[in-house]
Amino acid sequence: MRRPFALLAATLLTAALAVPASAADNDDGDEGFTINDPRITESSGLAASRQHPGVYWTHNDSDDGPYLYAVDSGTGDTVARLTLTGIGTPRDVEAISVGPGNRLFVADVGDNLGGTWPYVWIYELPEPKRLQDATVQATQYVVKYADGPRDAEAMVVHPRTGRVYLIDKHEEGGHLYEGPAKLSPEGDNVFRPIAPVELWTTDAALSPDGRDLAVRGYFGGIHYAFNGGELRREGRLSVPLQGQGESVTYSADGSRLLFGSEGEQSGVVSRPAPGADESGSSGGPGSRADGGGSASRDGTGDSVKVGGAVVVAVLVAALFGLGRRRRRR
Numbered sequence: 001m002r003r004p005f006a007l008l009a010a011t012l013l014t015a016a017l018a019v020p021a022s023a024a025d026n027d028d029g030d031e032g033f034t035i036n037d038p039r040i041t042e043s044s045g046l047a048a049s050r051q052h053p054g055v056y057w058t059h060n061d062s063d064d065g066p067y068l069y070a071v072d073s074g075t076g077d078t079v080a081r082l083t084l085t086g087i088g089t090p091r092d093v094e095a096i097s098v099g100p101g102n103r104l105f106v107a108d109v110g111d112n113l114g115g116t117w118p119y120v121w122i123y124e125l126p127e128p129k130r131l132q133d134a135t136v137q138a139t140q141y142v143v144k145y146a147d148g149p150r151d152a153e154a155m156v157v158h159p160r161t162g163r164v165y166l167i168d169k170h171e172e173g174g175h176l177y178e179g180p181a182k183l184s185p186e187g188d189n190v191f192r193p194i195a196p197v198e199l200w201t202t203d204a205a206l207s208p209d210g211r212d213l214a215v216r217g218y219f220g221g222i223h224y225a226f227n228g229g230e231l232r233r234e235g236r237l238s239v240p241l242q243g244q245g246e247s248v249t250y251s252a253d254g255s256r257l258l259f260g261s262e263g264e265q266s267g268v269v270s271r272p273a274p275g276a277d278e279s280g281s282s283g284g285p286g287s288r289a290d291g292g293g294s295a296s297r298d299g300t301g302d303s304v305k306v307g308g309a310v311v312v313a314v315l316v317a318a319l320f321g322l323g324r325r326r327r328r329r
Contacts, residue, residue, distance in 0.1 A: 031256065032270035033071070037078040040069055044153070045096035045107070045203065046247035046260045046268065052131055053252065055079065057104065061246070061262065062092045066138075068106065070131055073268070080131040087123050087140040095203055095247075099157035099164075102127040107155035109143065109166060115150040119143060122155070122164060122183065141183045146192040152177075153246070154204040156213065165229070166191055167201045167215065174201055178229055195231040198222060203247045208254040212274060216248040216259065223274045240269040 035043055035058065042061035049055040054073045066084035071077070084106075092110030099105055106123040125138040143166075152174075154167035163181060168174040177191035197215055199222050204215045206226060213224040214237060221237030239245065242261035249258050255276045260268045 031073075032258070032268055033073045033076045034265055034267050035071055035260075036076040036265065037069060037071070038264065039064075039067075039081075040071075040078070040266075041264050042246075042262045043260050043266055044094050044110075044246045044262060046249040046258060047096045047098050047104070048249050048252045048258070049102075049127065050098055050208075050252055051102050051127060051129065055131065056249065056258070056268070057096050057098075057127075058247070058260065059093050059096055059106065061094070062090070062110070062112075064090075064093075066090055068096070068104070080128070081133050082125075082128070083133075083135045084123060084125060084138040085135055086137045087121070091117070091120075094153040095155040097155055097157040097164075097205075098127065098159075099124075100159060100162045103157075103162075105155065105157050105164060106138075107152070107166065109152040109155065111149065111151040115148070117149055119149075119188065120152075122189075124183070139185050141185060142188050143179070144188045144190050145177060146190050150174075154201045154215070156204050156206040158206060159208055159210050161210075167197050167204050169201050171200050173198045176229060176231060194229050197224075197231070198233070202245060205249045205257070207250050207273065208252065214248055214250070214257055214273075216245060218245050221248070234274065237274070238271055240271075242267070242269070 040058060040060060043058045044061040045059055047057045049057060056071050056073055057068055058071060059068050066087060068082040069078050070080040072079050090108050092112060093106060093108045094110040095107040097105045104125050104127050108123065109120040111117050120143045122141045122143055123138045125136050128134055150168045152166050152168045156165050164179040164183060166177040168177065174197050175193035176195040176197055178194045179191045180189055183189050199215050200217045201215055202217055204213060206213055211226055213226045213231065215222045215224065216237065216239050221239040223234045223237050225232040225234055240259055244262040245259060246262050247260035250273060251258060255273055256270050257273045258268050258270050260266060
């Protein structure tokens with residue numbers, strides 16, 4: 001995917017906000033972990049398994065192949081790698097979600113050229129009952145947008161209806177796109193915009209009950225009441241500053257939000273989900289946690305602390321503005 005100018009600044013300055021694992025509120029591996037597999041260098045999506053407690057599915061961004069990885073959050077180790085068959089060559093896989101009946105949905109919807117692919121793909125497959133390396137037959141769906149091609153990195157699947165939604169990625173904010181009631185492997189599946197999303201979106205997640213939508217970007221996040229797709233903004237999410245923040249998922253019980261990033265040995269940071277009890281771990285080994293809640297009703301967040309963190313935020317904002325001015329010359 002494209003690396004924006006401001007993202008480079010964030011990557012260089014992330015260390016200023018780093019908190020050693022021993023300084024985090026808790027270090028329970030189930031509440032935050034480091035992805036140890038050297039094959040996973042561009043973790044771009046994250047989804048909590050419903051039938052394998054403590055396991056999270058992830059995948060690389062691009063140039064890896066048709067692979068999904070099951071990671072044990074207690075150890076950070078890969079416990080299964082799935083090879084998908086029945087599909088073409090993946091182009092830019094950006095998101096993964098678990099739907100009803102323990103079905104895995106994979107979104108090959110990224111567009112590094114800024115929205116020029118005439119169509120993109122979504123893959124669907126059953127989550128294996130046994131965690132082991134395996135080859136799995138997947139169904140491939142052709143996806144188009146009602147208002148023309150675009151870049152996207154976020155997909156959610158409603159946990160009850162199985163309806164699939166996408167959010168396009170745009171610097172000034174995008175839209176929630178609703179797919180057909182049921183995807184078809186024959187013909188095109190047209191997704192239509194139904195609600196604005198006020199964020200440069202890199203991923204999103206629906207709560208297990210389908211009521212809440214968490215949307216993340218590189219430097220922040222928003223909590224919406226899903227409301228059948230008629231989004232209602234509830235507050236900001238406390239998103240950790242990561243080198244390249246790409247993913248978010250609810251834990252299987254809905255009590256936590258876990259935020260992932262690209263890179264080797266990348267850390268997955270855990271925060272209380274909106275409305276959940278704010279006690280417990282706020283990060284695991286390799287994470288950069290600052291504790292506190294995940295969202296606030298008045299729109300304030302706790303992801304950036306005072307002191308050195310404020311300096312970092314100001315520098316990132318300044319460099320971001322400079323990058324935009326350079327692009328528009």
